[in-house]
Amino acid sequence: MSEAKEVIKEKSMLIQKEMLAKLFRELSTAKESGKKVVYTFVPGNLTELILSFDMLPVYPEINALQSGMRKKSAAYIRDAEKIGFSEDVCTYVKCDIGMMLNGNSGPTGEKLPAPDLLLLSYTGCYTFMKWFENLERLYPGVPVAMLHTPYQEDGKITADQIAYMVKQMKEDVIPKMEKVSGKKFDLPRLSKMMENSAKSEDLLVKILESAKNKPSPIDAYFAGVYYIGPLFTAFRGTQEAVDYYNELYKEVQERIRLGLGPVTPEGELKEERFRLVVEGPPNWTNFREFWKIFYDMGAVIVASSYTKVGGVYDLGFRHNPKEPLESLARYCMGCYTNMNLPQRVQLLEKYVREYKADGFLINSIKSCNSFSAGQLMIMRELEQRCGVPVGFIESDLVDPRYFSYANIKNRLESYFQMLEQRKIILERESQPAQ
Amino acid sequence: MNNTLYTMGIDVGSNFIKLVLMDCSGTPSIIGRHTEKIRKRNPSQVAEEMIQSILSANNLKYEDVAYLASTGEGDLVKRKRGHFYGMTTHAKGANFFFHDAKTVVDMGALYVRAIKVSEGARVQDYKMTGQCASGSGQFVENISRYLGLSIEEVGDISMQSDKPEISSGICAVLAETDVINMVSRGISTPNIIKGIHLSIAGRIIKLLSSLKAESPIILTGGMALNKGMLQAIEEQLQETGKKFIINTSPDAIYAGAIGAALWGGYRHMKLKEKEAATV
Numbered sequence: 175m176s177e178a179k180e181v182i183k184e185k186s187m188l189i190q191k192e193m194l195a196k197l198f199r200e201l202s203t204a205k206e207s208g209k210k211v212v213y214t215f216v217p218g219n220l221t222e223l224i225l226s227f228d229m230l231p232v233y234p235e236i237n238a239l240q241s242g243m244r245k246k247s248a249a250y251i252r253d254a255e256k257i258g259f260s261e262d263v264c265t266y267v268k269c270d271i272g273m274m275l276n277g278n279s280g281p282t283g284e285k286l287p288a289p290d291l292l293l294l295s296y297t298g299c300y301t302f303m304k305w306f307e308n309l310e311r312l313y314p315g316v317p318v319a320m321l322h323t324p325y326q327e328d329g330k331i332t333a334d335q336i337a338y339m340v341k342q343m344k345e346d347v348i349p350k351m352e353k354v355s356g357k358k359f360d361l362p363r364l365s366k367m368m369e370n371s372a373k374s375e376d377l378l379v380k381i382l383e384s385a386k387n388k389p390s391p392i393d394a395y396f397a398g399v400y401y402i403g404p405l406f407t408a409f410r411g412t413q414e415a416v417d418y419y420n421e422l423y424k425e426v427q428e429r430i431r432l433g434l435g436p437v438t439p440e441g442e443l444k445e446e447r448f449r450l451v452v453e454g455p456p457n458w459t460n461f462r463e464f465w466k467i468f469y470d471m472g473a474v475i476v477a478s479s480y481t482k483v484g485g486v487y488d489l490g491f492r493h494n495p496k497e498p499l500e501s502l503a504r505y506c507m508g509c510y511t512n513m514n515l516p517q518r519v520q521l522l523e524k525y526v527r528e529y530k531a532d533g534f535l536i537n538s539i540k541s542c543n544s545f546s547a548g549q550l551m552i553m554r555e556l557e558q559r560c561g562v563p564v565g566f567i568e569s570d571l572v573d574p575r576y577f578s579y580a581n582i583k584n585r586l587e588s589y590f591q592m593l594e595q596r597k598i599i600l601e602r603e604s605q606p607a608q
Numbered sequence: 609m610n611n612t613l614y615t616m617g618i619d620v621g622s623n624f625i626k627l628v629l630m631d632c633s634g635t636p637s638i639i640g641r642h643t644e645k646i647r648k649r650n651p652s653q654v655a656e657e658m659i660q661s662i663l664s665a666n667n668l669k670y671e672d673v674a675y676l677a678s679t680g681e682g683d684l685v686k687r688k689r690g691h692f693y694g695m696t697t698h699a700k701g702a703n704f705f706f707h708d709a710k711t712v713v714d715m716g717a718l719y720v721r722a723i724k725v726s727e728g729a730r731v732q733d734y735k736m737t738g739q740c741a742s743g744s745g746q747f748v749e750n751i752s753r754y755l756g757l758s759i760e761e762v763g764d765i766s767m768q769s770d771k772p773e774i775s776s777g778i779c780a781v782l783a784e785t786d787v788i789n790m791v792s793r794g795i796s797t798p799n800i801i802k803g804i805h806l807s808i809a810g811r812i813i814k815l816l817s818s819l820k821a822e823s824p825i826i827l828t829g830g831m832a833l834n835k836g837m838l839q840a841i842e843e844q845l846q847e848t849g850k851k852f853i854i855n856t857s858p859d860a861i862y863a864g865a866i867g868a869a870l871w872g873g874y875r876h877m878k879l880k881e882k883e884a885a886t887v
Contacts, residue, residue: 568738580622584718588736591693595731 447472617869632873697867766836
């Protein structure tokens with residue numbers, strides 16, 4: 175393989191880097207500064223609520239993926255397996271546990287503080303519950319707040335479900351946060367944050383929907399998780415997030431004006447040959463290598479499901495300053511993995527059609543049941559409904575043992591070849607008969 | 609004046625490199641063929657030596673060849689003029705063997721790929737085995753090695769089976785464990801090998817069903833030379849009640865290389881036409 179080129183970064187990427195570095199710095203000195211720390215999850219996160227108590231969030235799955243990108247996950251997973259975790263357990267969990275066993279040094283090398291509160295804000299993934307049971311054992315005595323999130327079994331969010339979640343927030347989550355932080359719940363402050371959330375959400379949707387342009391100015395999967403989405407989770411509700419997304423949106427608009435393709439670590443994608451919708455999380459241990467296969471083929475991902483784990487804002491949901499707790503409840507229940515399978519199929523079908531995708535691809539994750547269950551059905555449905563070539567590859571989140579470059583490249587090459595062939599057929603069919 | 613249009617196709621696989629020299633003037637024909645197992649050598653160097661060797665054997669110089677096309681891991685072939693994807697070349701190769709080919713099953717070392725093709729050997733659709741090695745030629749080779757057989761003899765031995773013992777068709781590791789257990793239970797080698805072939809055949813039938821394959825089906829790739837494999841596929845098809853005509857060619861292992869040489873010839877002619885039009 176050729177030597178990796180230096181990664182090209184846009185201004186927004188540099189801002190993001192600095193914001194994240196600042197967060198990790200704050201976390202590393204949290205005990206000295208007296209800031210309380212909440213461990214929680216990306217799906218159904220209650221970021222605004224946490225920030226309204228001046229507490230700092232830590233997202234274990236983000237730490238795990240960062241460890242994966244920094245080639246540290248293999249050792250962490252090995253250590254978790256040594257103490258009894260099975261090979262089949264979610265590798266985010268094992269990486270996180272392994273990191274804690276090794277002194278809890280975060281992705282930047284700075285030590286992460288122990289939690290003051292374990293906030294299980296999403297129960298749609300059963301593994302999350304088991305994960306927090308383990309964290310509870312690792313941090314005995316730390317209070318646990320569990321917010322039970324009803325799954326959208328019937329494909330809708332009901333008033334009863336919202337009331338049920340709000341009740342849990344009022345009776346369990348908020349009192350625990352008050353106790354841990356030593357501060358009274360400040361509803362006006364939360365509402366104010368939600369104004370910022372809604373502004374960021376509007377901008378995020380505009381950025382993601384810019385991929386409807388041809389060429390797409392962004393990659394909505396690799397870049398989506400690399401620099402478009404991450405800030406959303408930890409900073410949503412802040413003015414900093416609004417500023418960041420304003421800057422990013424400006425960059426995207428400029429790319430559209432100039433007719434430029436997406437920025438990738440290999441440079442700008444000069445020729446958009448294929449537009450794809452991707453389902454499933456990416457592989458993090460070989461993230462750049464994985465992205466490069468698509469780059470080399472001229473493939474851009476115009477929409478993806480993984481970027482909707484933190485919220486499906488393009489379906490219209492916004493945090494609502496007038497009903498802060500109710501909108502947090504709606505938010506938790508509305509995230510992608512909490513949608514039932516017919517809803518997911520419908521959403522992906524919409525993406526294929528609206529983003530004028532040439533194909534649909536699934537990256538099936540060995541150790542993620544939340545995503546993998548139903549993927550073969552989703553693939554068949556998309557093939558039938560949209561008539562586009564579908565592809566299926568397999569890898570893992572942060573366990574490098576499950577990333578087989580040759581296998582993935584072989585499969586993707588066949589898939590891209592099919593896409594190319596279909597383009598030729600469609601072009602021929604669209605020519606007027608002689 | 610010599611009107612011969614020499615083209616070469618080289619297919620760099622994970623185990624073998626396959627090379628053909630063809631004459632693409634008029635009805636295409638194969639002039640020379642050469643296979644080399646890579647073993648632990650540098651594939652790029654092996655490919656270069658093979659090219660040189662086939663040229664020398666036919667008293668040709670590199671300049672006499674109108675087009676050298678690669679397929680498979682073509683990046684490794686330094687002197688190629690162009691590269692074609694594997695599905696395109698296998699489809700063309702199968703069409704060279706049988707002009708009425710509607711489905712091609714490319715059975716290689718790493719995977720099996722079923723390809724639906726049009727009359728002009730264009731790829732219409734495809735399905736591929738999953739990531740597990742249990743559907744691959746390499747898997748058969750590993751099992752053969754364990755049983756002390758050479759890959760060339762597994763076909764004949766499989767055909768001696770009277771009571772095949774089926775192994776796991778899902779996982780190569782489980783299947784290998786099954787085989788170890790079978791040996792210790794005294795199951796005969798032909799019955800073990802036949803069981804392996806049947807489990808791979810079962811996966812191929814599944815691919816053909818999901819592809820909605822049409823007959824005739826042409827088998828290509830290294831595993832297509834394995835008579836035991838062919839028999840197992842036919843038996844499995846009979847069980848499912850599907851009536852497919854299955855064909856293969858003694859040159860099946862060269863299908864990709866032949867396809868590359870033919871597409872190379874086609875591209876060469878197109879370039880010539882373009883040049884003439886410009887002049």
